[in-house]
Amino acid sequence: MTDATEYDVVVLGAGPVGENVADRTRAAGLSTAVVESELVGGECSYWACIPSKALLRPVIARADARRVPGLSQSVQGPLDAHAVLAHRDYYASHWKDDGQVGWLDSIGVDLYRGHGRLYGTKMVAVTSPDGEHHVLTARHVVVVATGSRAVLPTLPGLDTITPWTSREATSAQQAPGRLVIVGGGVVGVEMATVWQALGSQVTMLVRGDGLLPKMEPFAGSLVAEALAEAGADVRTGVSVASVERGADGITVTLEDGGSVTADEILFATGRAPRTDDIGLDTVGLEPGSWLSVDDSCRVDGSNWLYAVGDVNHRVLLTHQGKYQARVAGAAIAARAQQVPLLETDRWGAHAATADHDAVPQVVFTDPEVASAGRTLAEAEAAGLRVRAVDYDLSSVSGAGLYADGYRGHARMIVDLDREIVVGATFVGPGVGELLHSATVAIAGEVPIERLWHAVPAFPTISEVWLRLLETYRG
Structure with a gap:
């Protein structure tokens, strides 16, 4: 190996998370290096958030337009699959990372391409694609930001097919039959929303x-x-026993004895940490494990690993x-500069803290699902004394104007002891843009009596907030 190169901070992984750590530490004046084995920008930029939302946007826009009088008859035809996929390719930067590499360079972060362990x-060994070796040492911390990967189940016949994971599903160049x-x-x-709309059965x-078992x-x-109305066959309470590729495609045999035949099969069955080959064993940690951290994202039991x-x-x-x-970057900088943290x-x-109390999420289906904070089940499991307040979104004036035949539902979870909102879920067209108001209310622990004075504009879907509060007061 070459002589070691020293930095204040070494980051393993240049996805959005690693990039943001590097940005924050570099802005604080700490020399920073990033190691990346694939594309700078990571899973989100090329195989997850960005390409999936680029695929979904035309689908959702068409669905919304079909519910607007005077416009609906103009959008009854099929989507232009070629144009949709080209739109996706553009937003995935055609799977090239030149722009993100240039950004790292612009903020003064050194990039090492290759596998880091x-x-x-406080030491990281990097093997580059051409076999060159580097050793990086960190004066202060090493940050693991290597992300997660899709998990494939153990099934008879899996080795006879080439299954899709989320990566193939978001980067496929044509719709399977x-x-x-x-x-x-x-x-x-x-x-399912994307490929059904692009012509797949x-x-x-x-x-x-x-569906969506972690939500309301x-x-x-x-x-x-x-999905069923759109033509998808949604089967619940079923398990796959085996798969096999034959002349007519992939035969999926179910545990109840039934079977389904497909041209492609996507396993969307969970994630595992990408920590199996990053040298955790050299620092007393279990390879392939999730890494437990405190609220500053420092690994439990360590003073140098995040x-x-x-x-x-x-x-x-x-x-x-x-x-x-952002939190970790601030904590790393403060500790490096020996500034006491207000623990x-x-x-x-x-x-x-928001990782515990105010996590927002949008599912970009039709209808959209948007949630922040706790579900009713989660709040009760946490021992909170709560009340769920429900309201039919179709009764809100703004919803009816947004789309004919609007269908949706809203739920607000109120902590009765503190009189604050601890959770909210909205389902319906366009509700993703409602979500930040819920996140602010939950993170800010805004008292119910004060939320009364946050007046929603009329006529918008946000008027549901007023209706939820009226329902709560009775």
Whole structure:
């Protein structure tokens, strides 16, 4: 290996999370290097958030337009699949990372391409694609921001097919004639929405009793209803026993003895941390494990190792990972400069409190699902004394103007002891843009009596806030 090169901070992984850590530490005056084995910009930029939303946007726009009088008759034809995929390719930068590499260079962060592994305390060994070796040492910290990967189940016959994961589903160059999707979480329902609209016959195979199991039950029910109306075959309470590729495609055999035939099969069945080959064993940690951290994202039991984003398993969402990166960057800089952290300040710059209390998420299906904070089940499991307040979104004036035949539902979870909102879920067209108001109310712990004075504009879908508050007061 070459002689070691020293930096204040070394970051493993140049996805959105690693980029944000590097940005924050570099802005604080700390020399920073980033190691990346694939594309700078990571999963989100090329195989997840960005390409999936580029695919979904035309689908949702058409669905909205079909509900507007005077416009609906103009958008009854099929989507131009070629144009939709070209739109996706553009937003995925045609899977080239020149722009993001240039950004790293512009902020003074050194990029090392190749596979990085911890090499003992505060040391990282990098093997570049051409076999060159580098050793990087950190004066202060090493940050693990390597993200997560899709998990494939252990099934008989899996080695006879080339299954899709989220990567293939978001980067495919044509719509398969028949697509089976195993799993009913966010990836499953979003990809069902996309490929059904682009011409695939979609069959969803879901082990549980509904879609979107981590959200309020009505969310999954409304999405399942809409997918079925669009032509998808949504089956719940079923499990896959085996798969096999034959002359007619992929035969998926179910545990109940039934079968489905497909041209492609997408497994959307969970994620695992990309920590199996990054040298965790050299610092006393278990390879392939999720890394437990405190609220500053410092790995438990360490004073020099941080884990930010998916790898710490707190919240597997890009925006929360970037939030953690800002928190970690501030904490790393403060500790490097020997500035005392206010460990008791739960809403301070050095604590990722929102990961516990105010996580927002949007599922870009038709209808959209938007949630922040806790579900009713989560609040009750946490021991809170709460009340769920429900309202039919179709009764809101702005919803009816937004779309003919608007269908949707809203729920607000109120902590009765503190008289604050601790959770909110909205389902319906256009509700994603409602969500930040809920996030602010939850993160800010705004008292119900004060929310009365946040007057929603008329006639907008946001008027649902007034209706929820009126329902709560009775």
